[in-house]
Amino acid sequence: MSDDTAEVPPALSAESDCSLILERVNEFLDHELDEGSCDAIRAHLDACEDCLDDYDVQQALKQLVNRCCRTTQAPQQLRMTIVTSITRWRAG
Numbered sequence: 001m002s003d004d005t006a007e008v009p010p011a012l013s014a015e016s017d018c019s020l021i022l023e024r025v026n027e028f029l030d031h032e033l034d035e036g037s038c039d040a041i042r043a044h045l046d047a048c049e050d051c052l053d054d055y056d057v058q059q060a061l062k063q064l065v066n067r068c069c070r071t072t073q074a075p076q077q078l079r080m081t082i083v084t085s086i087t088r089w090r091a092g
């Protein structure tokens, strides 16, 4: 029996593409990644200011959402609104 329909995400390293890292930042924040991938993301954030910025926004957003909507998933619209305001606020 073969089941190759499951998508295997590419392995992460500190040198991974920023887009790859950002794709996984949410899983990282949710503690859904294995230790190796977490290390890779931490190393990348350490070296890449752009990704670190985005990570900060994602983290702030997650804390906000956790505080406001403990039991339900925040609607996409609300998430976008929060991201936009945080980005605007950060941009000064």
Ligand SMILES: [Zn+2]
Binding pocket: 017, 018, 021, 044, 048, 049, 050, 051, 052
């Ligand atoms: Zn990066």
